[in-house]
Amino acid sequence: MTSDRLALPDTALAAYLEQHVAGFRGPLTSSKFKGGQSNPTYLIEAASGKYVLRRKPPGQLLASAHAVDREFRVLEALRGSAVPVAAPLHLCRDENVIGSMFYLMQFVDGRIFWDPSLPEVAVGDRAAYFDAIIATLAALHTVDPAAVGLGDYGKPGNYFARQIARWSEQYRASETQPIPAMEALIERLPARCPADDGRVALAHGDFRIDNLMFDPATPRVIAIVDWELSTLGHPLADLGYFCMALRLPRNPALPGLGGLDRAALGIPDEATILARYTELTGQAMPADWPFVLAFSFFRLAAIAQGVAKRAQQGNASSEQAMQAGQMTALLAQLGLKVLG
Template sequence: MTAPPGLDPVALAAYLGTSPLSAELIPGGRSNLTYRVTDGTRRWVLRRPPLGHVLATAHDMAREHRVIAALADTDVPVPAVELLCEDPSVIGAPFYLMEEVPGVALRHRDQCPWLTPPQAAALSRRLVDVLADLHAVDPDAVGLGDFGRPDGFLRRQVVRWGKQLDASRGRDLPGIDELRDRLAATVPASRRASVVHGDYRLDNVLVTPDPVDIAAVLDWEMATLGDPLADLGLLHVYWTGVGAEDDPITGTVSALPGFASADDLVQRYAERSGADVSGLGWYTAFGCFKLAVILEGIHFRFTTGKTVGAGFEQLGRLTLPLVRQGLAATARER
């Protein structure tokens, strides 16, 4: 098997002291790279940063490894982590290994012929319930009390993603600076703090059928301590997408019969967590801004040949629709 870009199976096998390994890139990820690795008997999943243009504070393998390990004995389903390697000389970047968990990340409706409307409804509820379970975790109790700084979290987030935008800006993006300024001028006061995933959505969980369930939550690279409504606002954006018939944000999965509406998800979360969601408009606007910046960074890496995988050529066209949605959300909030 030809070695996939970004991973040398021979070097990895030598580091692990195992028999020869084969590896393949798992498609669908939009930031960190994920590979399936096997020695013919055992199977693992390996995560490493993208091939280039790694922004400061992003793609931190040690943080991602730490939060998954900390959540192992909670109600939040996560894979078992095997090891963390922070030495970039092994495969060219830090990485960690975790167990391969059965299940599928539902990225497009073509993956869902088996999904009945009752199963879709159950999956909608389960997706929200897992998020509420995450936000109910006591950070101190699982060793994550120093994982972030909840005070001033939202203001720092606006600043941080503004800096990420400036570092990835390769073209004119009308309206995006206005959206950033509006968000910065109207930062709400956080009511509580929790572990936040930072990129929680349907295709960042592994789904198993019969009965439908979530086997694992993946992609913890942006996890920290902060305002849990930031996760909910971003989930709302991921669930609704930009309204296109071939919407690559939702994969049109959430439009299938039986799936809850975005507003129903919010209501379920409020009932499950007891949170006040009356000011969610700011958080959805921020979710639009954050996702626009993420996709623009991916677009930048794609146009400069610094990422691998299929589908990246589509993502750059989504930045401006997200900016327009974010501006509309801030206008409604005001």
């Protein structure tokens, strides 16, 4: 059930979309999807069919956060490429329509897995799903950003160093209590940061299993969703972020695979995942893979802290926001552990 604060003005929205989206016909009803810690996402059911709407949340926001216009730009750039995305339909910058910027996109009828252990999938089929995930990530990282009009989508070079600085600042801006493990990571990560190797790719920034939509019946990714954190970056950052799930403990906010017998579950180990990615992309693994993992834990911890701050202020978009925010200390501790 959508709170009044996040409810959409269905009648006014329908009138607007009829004017700006070819073939759109109202009336419409809107319902907010589960999840979406950052940008609220809605199913739009109209006389002309189903659509999906993503908006900036209302309220005071961190600078540069919740950039739905950047998401829209990526979807436009990747439409028709080897990277599966939902077709973008319209970007509305006028905050007077629903109270914040939003965009409308195609509704993709797919399957979402919230738990990376894939309890809904037969044990013998799970490896194929993980292989499809890595193949999709490889397809993303082999896109030439300049060739699809995204050559200026971020600053090339020194990605890890810039991201450590950026997320340290974002963490400070949303800090609610002292977390010793975060202090240690902020101090130690810059010293471990490798020299820039010149690799630049379109990085999704939040590449995890619940941001992928699968074909309803086969292990095939049909859409990558939630592009808010995408930028030009180092491709291995996405891979490290995905591999965090192998170490995250079981929890309701960010379900992980830590502590599970992954072999018995039919889920490939990290070495297999890395080897498959290397095979598909030709990209060598870094000498300091633990740094990539620790960076990923640090970055997600900073994001979780932002969720906690928004929950404290009352403008987080998910009912699990406070729970996710409480993950900050755990994520930082896991990052410190893997850093060694």
